[in-house]
Amino acid sequence: MKVFVTGHKGYIGSHLVDLLKQEGHSVTGCDLSFYEGCEFEPLVKADIELDKDIRTLTPDDLEGYDCVMHLAAISNDPMGDINTSLTYNINRNGSINLAKMAKHAGVGRFLFAGSCSVYGKGEKLDLDESANFNPVSAYAISKVDAETGIKKLADADFSPIILRNSTAYGYSPMLRIDLVVNNLLACAFTRGDIRIMSDGTPWRPLIHCRDIARAFIALAKAPREDVHNRSINIGANSENYQVKDVANKVKKLIPNANVVFTGEVGSDPRNYRVNFDLLYKLLPNFKLSYNLDSGMEELHKKFIKNKFSLADFEGSKYIRLKALKERLK
Numbered sequence: 001m002k003v004f005v006t007g008h009k010g011y012i013g014s015h016l017v018d019l020l021k022q023e024g025h026s027v028t029g030c031d032l033s034f035y036e037g038c039e040f041e042p043l044v045k046a047d048i049e050l051d052k053d054i055r056t057l058t059p060d061d062l063e064g065y066d067c068v069m070h071l072a073a074i075s076n077d078p079m080g081d082i083n084t085s086l087t088y089n090i091n092r093n094g095s096i097n098l099a100k101m102a103k104h105a106g107v108g109r110f111l112f113a114g115s116c117s118v119y120g121k122g123e124k125l126d127l128d129e130s131a132n133f134n135p136v137s138a139y140a141i142s143k144v145d146a147e148t149g150i151k152k153l154a155d156a157d158f159s160p161i162i163l164r165n166s167t168a169y170g171y172s173p174m175l176r177i178d179l180v181v182n183n184l185l186a187c188a189f190t191r192g193d194i195r196i197m198s199d200g201t202p203w204r205p206l207i208h209c210r211d212i213a214r215a216f217i218a219l220a221k222a223p224r225e226d227v228h229n230r231s232i233n234i235g236a237n238s239e240n241y242q243v244k245d246v247a248n249k250v251k252k253l254i255p256n257a258n259v260v261f262t263g264e265v266g267s268d269p270r271n272y273r274v275n276f277d278l279l280y281k282l283l284p285n286f287k288l289s290y291n292l293d294s295g296m297e298e299l300h301k302k303f304i305k306n307k308f309s310l311a312d313f314e315g316s317k318y319i320r321l322k323a324l325k326e327r328l329k
């Protein structure tokens with residue numbers, strides 16, 4: 001396949017480029033390099049690297065590709081709340097416009113990095129794709145609007161596929177520690193405590209960032225009639241966890257760390273346990289290559305190997321909100 005990946009230098013995108021190239025696909029990456037200098041380990045380069053804002057792309061840029069995998073976004077709840085206009089501009093308007101450009105250029109398949117956060121304040125447990133949207137942040141609203149706008153463009157020649165991804169965790173060469181699992185593990189590793197900001201009860205579906213990349217590739221190759229214009233939850237039923245379960249797993253890896261409930265965010269309104277049956281019905285051969293235990297173990301080993309420090313934990317390199325604020329200055 002000839003694939004155009006946006007956000008290819010990000011936490012998930014860097015795995016995606018690596019996996020696509022390993023499978024022999026031709027990869028063009030397009031990324032504004034917001035987080036240049038924030039690498040944890042060296043990144044595999046795309047065959048063609050465009051240092052462009054997705055909002056400036058035209059059909060000419062996209063002509064000749066089999067598939068667009070669109071990951072570029074302001075990828076963070078807190079950032080969305082601080083700078084809502086940038087979030088809506090890139091995540092919603094930019095995404096819908098990019099899908100229009102791809103359709104105009106004759107690209108057959110458009111895979112969008114959506115999010116299970118569209119369920120937000122879940123109305124019940126085990127939400128499937130028919131559940132109501134209930135977003136509780138500008139970021140999540142931008143994902144609802146984008147997927148809704150993109151799906152309107154579907155026709156006989158243009159197939160959008162919306163991946164409603166679980167919350168990612170785990171090692172990536174473009175590491176983030178602002179995601180719940182990585183944050184709890186990094187905090188325990190560098191400070192010796194496991195700081196839970198809510199009461200620990202909210203449910204979250206979790207998935208290794210490399211498994212999200214694997215799902216993108218599997219869906220790009222799936223028969224068109226199975227996946228055309230579908231929204232699909234990406235994760236596994238067994239990988240729904242309460243935040244306190246994650247804390248207990250951190251404690252197993254770092255037994256000396258103490259669990260501290262800071263109560264900073266009161267009762268977290270984001271609470272969703274998700275059902276993933278559709279993914280496995282559509283892709284019977286797809287399996288996650290990690291579970292939370294193996295993914296956390298791998299990241300813990302990387303922290304030891306790379307001597308991840310308190311300065312790393314407290315600095316801006318691995319925290320999107322801090323890095324972006326510095327960049328926007």
Ligand SMILES: NC(=O)c1ccc[n+]([C@@H]2O[C@H](COP(=O)([O-])OP(=O)(O)OC[C@H]3O[C@@H](n4cnc5c(N)ncnc54)[C@H](O)[C@@H]3O)[C@@H](O)[C@H]2O)c1
Pocket residue numbers: 006007008009010011012013030031032033034035052053054055070071072073074075076090094113114115116164165166167168169174176179320
């Ligand atoms: N990480 C998660 O837990 C998670 C969960 C669900 C969905 N997602 C979605 O998956 C996608 C990738 O997430 P991530 O964790 O890799 O994020 P990330 O912040 O690590 O990567 C995003 C990349 O997009 C680039 N980018 C941002 N705006 C751009 C623009 N206008 N033009 C070009 N490039 C731009 C950034 O430079 C960055 O490299 C995002 O759309 C995110 O919303 C992530």
